[in-house]
Amino acid sequence: MPIRVLLVIFSLLWATTSQSQENSMVMLKKVVIDPGHGGRDPGALSADRKVKEKDITLSVSLKLGDLIKRSYPDIEVIFTRKTDVFIELDKRTEIANKNKADLFISIHVNAATARAATGSETFVMGADKSSSNFEVTMLENSVIMMEGEDYATRYEGFDPNNPESYIIFTLLQNAHLEQSLEMASLVQKHFNNGPIKVSRGIKQGPLLVLWKxxxxxxxxxxxxxxxPLDFKILNNHANHDKFASLIFNAFKEYKQIYDKDYSNGESTALKKVIPQSESKSTQDTSLKKVRKESETHYRIQIMAVNKILRSNSPDLKGRDANYIKMGNLYKYTIGEYPTIDMAKKELGSIRKDFPQAFIILVKDGTIVPLN
Ligand SMILES: [Zn+2]
Incomplete structure (x- = not known):
């Protein structure tokens, strides 16, 4: 065979394999299912306190996982928990991120002081803290109070019961908002045929478990x-199968759109939104980078955002702030204090501008846990 023909065949083969490899790399292959609450955190309780949210979420989650595995043996299904154990919110996120999952589905049961409140709803991450969403958001976030003393450090000084604390989310850029909304709308669409027919729609809220x-x-x-009516349905195990299969139907449809979108090699319905931080030049000279420090010192963290702020950004409220990049986040800090007492002295005045500010320990340019 002439060498030219061989080359053509080879390059055709190469093109086909690399194309299909690329497709298989981007198609939906991994899903993380997150049964809300667990262990010492029962979640919402029935009026007689006998039925717990954590048991319903686990039951529906396991059934959903089974359905996905049975229909798509190639899809890896990862659970944040498969038993009645306590898992921190940030740990749940970490499981999804570490596994590079393509989709994260967290399953919960709602509760409200108004007994008339009924229906299903699906949340995506957002800064909106309008009243009705906020009740759910605070409820679902409050679990971090059970996670031990260091929760302030781990959640950027976030206090779930302090509305001012939610300011950290207002600067959020959600790179996957469109896709999240797509999945949310499919879930709500299928729930219309479900045991609980009232749909409260798609909501956006600052939910810690979705945040990162x-x-x-x-x-x-x-x-x-x-x-009372929702409870009767939720407490009937046969309905757990129904909920699981409705979420599965939404998943199936979502996967079709997702796979088609990527195998076409074009971004249509599910186009990737480029976060602002990536589209902007990081060479900007007006931006200050934290210089590498060899010694240990204290700083006051005022916020964590996923984009670089200009030094004259109104978000910094005229303060001279530096940032430390940790993962996808830019943690903005004020001051450099050799002792924690000196940092504590400044904290009060800084909290006037940034109520959620807290002290961090920095070593070699990275944040290390405060003892
Ligand atoms: Zn919950």
Missing amino acids: TSMPSVLIELGFISN
């Missing part, structure tokens, strides 16, 4: 354990 996920992610509230 690096893939499309949704948090589904199946219904209200506090509502």
Whole structure:
């Protein structure tokens, strides 16, 4: 065979394999299912306190995982928990991120002080803290209070019960918002045929468990354990199969759109949104980078955002701030204090501008845990 023909065949083969490899790399292959609550955190409780959110979420999650595995043996299904154990919110996110999942589905059951509140709703991450969403958001975030003393450090000084604390989310850029919304709308669409027919729609809220996920992610509230009718449905195990299969139908449809979109090699319905930090030049001279420090010192962290701020950004409120990049986040800090007492002295005045500010320890340019 002439060498030229061989070359053509070879390059054709190469093109086909690399093309299919690329496709298989980007198609939906891994899903993380997150059954809300667990262990010492029961989640929402029924009126008689006998039925717990954590048991319903686990039951529906395991059934959903089974359905996916049975229909798509190639898809890897990862659970944040498969038993009745306590898992921190940031640990759940970490499981999804570490595994480079393509989709994160968190399953919950709602509760409200108003017994009339009924229906399902699906949340995507967002800064919106409008009243009705906020009740759910605070409820689902409050679990971090059970996670031990260091929660302030781990969640950027976030206090779930302090509305001012939610300011950290207002600068958020959600790279996967479109895809998350797509999945959320499919879930709500299929829930219309479900045991709880009232749909409260798609909501955006500052939910900690979704905050740092690096893939499309949704948090589904199946219904209200506090509502007598919803409760009856949620407490019936046969309905757990129904909920699982409705979420599975949404997943199936989402996967079709996702796979088609990527195998076409074009971004249509599910186009990737480039975060602002990536599209902007990081060479900008007006930006200050934290110089590498060899010694240990204290700083006051005022916020964590996923883009670089200009030094004259109004978000910095005229303060002279530096940032430390940790993962996808830019943690903005004020001051450099050799002792924690000196940092504590400044904290009060800084909290006037940044109520959620807290002290961090920096060693060799990175944040290390405060003892
Ligand atoms: Zn919950």
